[in-house]
Amino acid sequence: MTGPRRSPLSVAAVAAAFLVALPGAALSLDIELPPGAVIVQSGPQVDGRFEIAEGPWQDGSVPTREVSGLVQRMTWQMPATDTATVDLVSARFESELAAQGFEILLSCRDRACGGFDFRHRLDMGQGPEMHVDIGDFRYVSAVRDDGSGAAAVTVSRGGDTLYVNAVHVGEGPARGAWVIPSNRAPELAGADGTATADETPLTSPPEVETGLVATLLAGGAAPLDDLGFRTGASELSGQDYASLTALAGFLAADADRRVILVGHTDSEGGREANIALSEARARSVRRYLIETLGVAPEQVEAAGIGFLAPRATNVTPEGREANRRVEVVLLDAG
Template sequence: MKSGTLITWLLLCPAASWAFEPRFETPGQLLGEDIQPQNVLSLALSPATDGTVPTIPVAGTLRKRSWRFSSGFPGTGSVNAALAAQLLDDGYDLILSCDAAGCGGFDFRFGIDVLLPPQMFVDLSDYFYLSARRETDQGPEAVAALVSRTAQAGMVQLYDIRPDSVPAPEPTEPSAPFDPPKVEEQTQPAVVPEVTTAVTAPETATDIAKTLAQSGHVVLSDLSFETGASRLADTEFASLAALAAFLKADPNRRIALVGHTDSKGSLAANTSVSQKRASAVRNRLINTHGVPRAQVEAQGAGYLAPIATNLTEEGRTRNRRVEAVLLSGS
C-alpha cells in the first residue's frame, strides 16, 4: 500500500469478498446499497464522442452504493486519485480516469448510469469518473466510480460487479433503500417548509433547454404551494408551461422532478414533504399540460442537497425548491 494523504483517505479492506471494498477514513453517510444478480455493468472506455459514451459490458452480480460526506471531504480530484491508487494496488487495470471537462461534460454525465437524487448529485463542472477491470479465476470483475459534490457535501457513487458464480454476501453494514423512506402517520403536524420564489424562473422552452443543457438541472422557482400542505397552488406557472413545451417537443427527453426543503424538522418528514411536492408538480405537468407520464418522475431529497446555508432565513428560502433534472434527451 502506498503512503500519502491521498491514499490514506481511503483504506483497503483486507480479504474483501466483493470486487472492490473501500473503507472511508472520513465519516460518511451510506445512502443505500442495492445488489442485483444477473446484471450488466457498462464500463465507460473513453470520453463522450458525438454525444455518446463508448462502453464495454461486464456481466455478473452488480452492487450499487453511494455516500455523502458532510465534512472532511478532500475534493473530487483527491478522492478520484485515492480510488485509482487503491484499484491499482488491488490488481485492477484502469480503463478510464477523467474529470468533467476531460470526460465530455454534459454528454458524458447523461451517457452513464447515475443514481437519482438524493442518492447521488452531480455538479457538471466538478466531477471525476473512474473505471477499472481485472481478471479472476471465476471471471472478470469491474468497478465504476463517480465522484462529485454539492455546495456543502462530497458525493461518491460506486458500482462494482463480480461473476454470478461467486455467492454474493449480505451487506456488511446497515443501509437505507434507494426508495424514499416511508413516513408513519404523525399525531402532531410536521414542520412543513414553504417553497418561495428565489430567482426568476425561465419563461420559455428555449430558456429551459438552455439551462438544462448547461447545468443539467433548473430550479422551477415560480412555484408555490398551499400553506402547510403539498398541494400546488391553483394557478398558472410559466416554468411548468415552458417545461411541458420542452418535453413534448422531443419524446426522448426525460426529467426527474426533485423536491428540496430547508433543515427544519426531521429528515423523514422533510423527505416525505419534498416527495409529495415533486409528485404534485409531476401530476400538474401530466394532467394539465399533457406531458406523457413516461417522461417525468418525481423524487424527494428533503434537506440533503442545500444550495445555501440553513442558518439564515434567506438561505432557508433558497433551499426550499423544486428542480427539474435532465435524465436523457437528444
C-alpha cells in the first residue's frame, strides 16, 4: 500500500493539528498529530444531529446519545510508525479532550467495543478517505462538562497508513472552520492560528488508483456503485454488474480471501424495517455472487445497517438513491 494521499493544501513533514473553535469561549482544542499527518477531508459546519456511543455493543445494540448543534467532520491520514500507532494517537486525543473540559463517555478498542457490529452501527467516516479495520481501531466519545459540545474520534490502521476521523458537535453560530491547520503550519492559517478569510475549502483528493479491487486493497472497503435498488426493494434491478464480476474474480484468485457485504438504505421508513431491508439487499448480492458468478459461500458474508451510515443527504431523490447501496469490506483471512 502506498502512503497517505495528500490534499492540495497539505504541507509535507509538517505536524497537523486540530483546533476546535468553541463558540463563546476563548479555549480551543489543539492536538498536535505526528509529522506527515495530512488532512484529506474537511466538511463544512452544518446544523444537524449526530449519534455518539456511550457504551460498547451489548444485547444486540450500541447505547448511544444523540447530540445536536453545528456538526463538523475532519479526516486525516498519516504514515503508521512506532510513534504513530492507533493506541498512541487515540490516547493523545483522549488526553487533550479531558484537559479541555470534556468528559470521556467511552474509550474502547475494536473487539472490546463490539467489533463489526459496533463499527457499522456508528458513523465513523466513509472510504476512501477513512478506513476502519474492524480488528484494529479505537473509538473515543466525549461531551463537554457544560453541555456545549460533544466529540467522537476513531483511529484505525490500514497497511502502512494510520487513519483518524473526528466529529465535533457544538453550539452557537459558525465561526470559521472547526478543524483548521495549526499555527505550526502558517502557510495554511492566519498569524493567530485561525483560518484566513479567503481560505479555500478542503476537498478530498482525486483517486490515484482506480477499479474496485484497487480500492478494496487500498482502503479495505469499496462501494458497489453499479448496483441498483429501488426504494423499499431488496432485489437487484439489473442483470450485469462489472463490480460483482471484478469481486468474483478477486475472490476466485485466492480461496483464503473473505469479504462481508454491508447493505445500506435511504432514510424513508422506520429504523428496524430499514435494517431488515439493508440485510436483504446484502443477501441478494451474496446470492448473485454465489449462484451466478460461482463464488464459494464461505468467502462472503452479508449484513445490513439501514440508514445509519449515509454518504449523501436524504433530502433529495439523488441523495436517497446514492444511499441505497451495498459496500464490500475485506476481512482478515481465516
